[in-house]
Amino acid sequence: MDLLQRAEAVCLNKLDGGFKNIVPDIVQAVRRMNELISLWLHSFSNLECVVDATSHIVDLFQAETLFPKLIKLRLESLSNLKKVCCGPPLLLFFEKLQELHVSHCPMLTSLFPKCVARAVLSLQKLTVKSCGELKNIIDEDGDGTINQIISASNNSHSAFSQLKSLTILDCHKLEYVFLNSCAQGLVQLEEVCIQGASQLKYAFGQHEDEHQEFQIELPILKSLELHGLKNLISIFPKNYLSSCPCLRKLRWVRCPKFRASCVNIMVGSNINMDNQLYSKVSAPLSFLKLEKLEVKGCSVEDILFPLERDVFTETNSQNKLISLLDTLELDNMPELKFVWSGPMGTVSLQNLRELKVRGCNNLKMIFSPVILKSIQLLERLVISDCNELEEIMCGIE
Incomplete structure (x- = not known):
């Protein structure tokens, strides 16, 4: 037990003994785990939650002595785990937790009740895998509200504000x-x-x-x-x-x-243009900042999203929109008709290096001549299984 009290990293695997939680059951037996930084729980058949704040025994623990240094928590193959934490927010448990990994917990329906939201204010990385019954991260039906708990703890940050x-x-x-x-x-x-x-x-x-x-x-x-x-x-x-x-x-x-x-x-x-020419289409134009776009198995008709023609004036030829797109991959899109369906000459794909198009059977043309002229850095072009494709660019077969 003395070793557990001093340990910084602990892995408990297939631990028998009927333990239904770590706190208070196991911590009560160990008395304290003040130095713990990383905790990995694997294949506990009876574990139902990590911290059970509904137990009257929890009142015996002081908040500052319960996992004060815990940064990483990994929960794997816990067949009866229903929640990570349950009960009222009596303790600031997991106050410094930065990484939470949960996988193969078939009974888990949510990770936290609302009233424990303040316990994850330091969380930076959250991974959840193969939890077949999981419906939400925070249980909406839990006791209390997030705003009430945060207000009560005098903390101005929102839950998951560090994620x-x-x-x-x-x-x-x-x-x-x-x-x-x-x-x-x-x-x-x-x-x-x-x-x-x-x-x-x-x-x-x-x-x-x-x-x-x-x-x-x-x-x-x-x-x-x-x-x-x-x-x-x-x-x-x-x-x-x-x-x-x-x-x-x-x-x-x-x-x-x-x-x-x-x-x-x-x-x-909000994209600041010197002449405010494109203020009406500031939202659609944000795709210009994408560097990698991959779309597969989706029912869309165009990818480089259409812009309304009436927002462009006679000066648009001097204000081409430059895309940062480096890689574009389109696969298994039977309804795709256009790669670009906006007004010709309004966008430049001068950074595009790789283009893959596969299984797009409604597509007849890849780019207009004006668009293709801007593609100076293209290094790889792959086109396959596009049965209706007639032209790589308009006017050149």
Whole structure:
């Protein structure tokens, strides 16, 4: 027991003894684990939660002595785990937790109740894999509210305000990732990967609300990957005013209900043009900042999103929009008709180096002559299984 008290990294694998939680059951036996930095729990058949704050025994522990240094928590193959934390926020447990990895926990329906949201204020990396019953990250029906708890703790930060990386894989009952209130505080988020969540309708937020608008800014989000989300409608509900000005990589694969037009909103930002010529289309123009775009198995008709012709004046020939796109990959898109469907001569793809087009049977032409003239750095062009393709560029067969 003395070794556990002094240990900085602990892995408990297939531990028997009927323990249903770490706190208070195991910590009570050890007495304290003040030096613990990394905790890995694997294959506990009886474990139902990590911290059970409903137990009266928890009152015996002082907040400052319960995992005061814990930074990493890994939970794997816990067949009966229902929650990471449960009960009222009696303790500031996991106050410094930066990384949480949860995988193969088939009974887990949510990670935290609302009342424990303050415990994850330092969380930077969250990974959830193969949790078949998971419906949400924060239990909306939990006791208390996030705002009440944060206010009570005199903390001005929102839950997940330090989160940088989010990965969710094979959680097919996931209904939403973040509550509307949490989604507004993701100012440090840099990368998101969601794969195999067949019930998910929106990557951020819960549902559309005609009577309330939410402002969400993801100022440093650089990478967004969406894969195998058969019910995904959009990144955000319609009532979200959203901005992702730094998005560089966008990948969406096998999202048949995903609306291409929603990308215009999702990557929207206020682009300062000297003459304000394009102020009406500031949101759609944000795709120009993308460096890598990969779209597979989606029902969209155009990729480089159409712009309204009436926003361009006679001076547009002197104000070409320069795309940063380096790699463009299009695969298995039977409804794709255009790669670019905006007004000719308004965009330059001068940074494009690699273009792959495969299985796009409605596509008849890749680029217009004006667009193709701007492609000076193209190094690799791969086209296959496009049965209706007539021209690589208009006028040249």
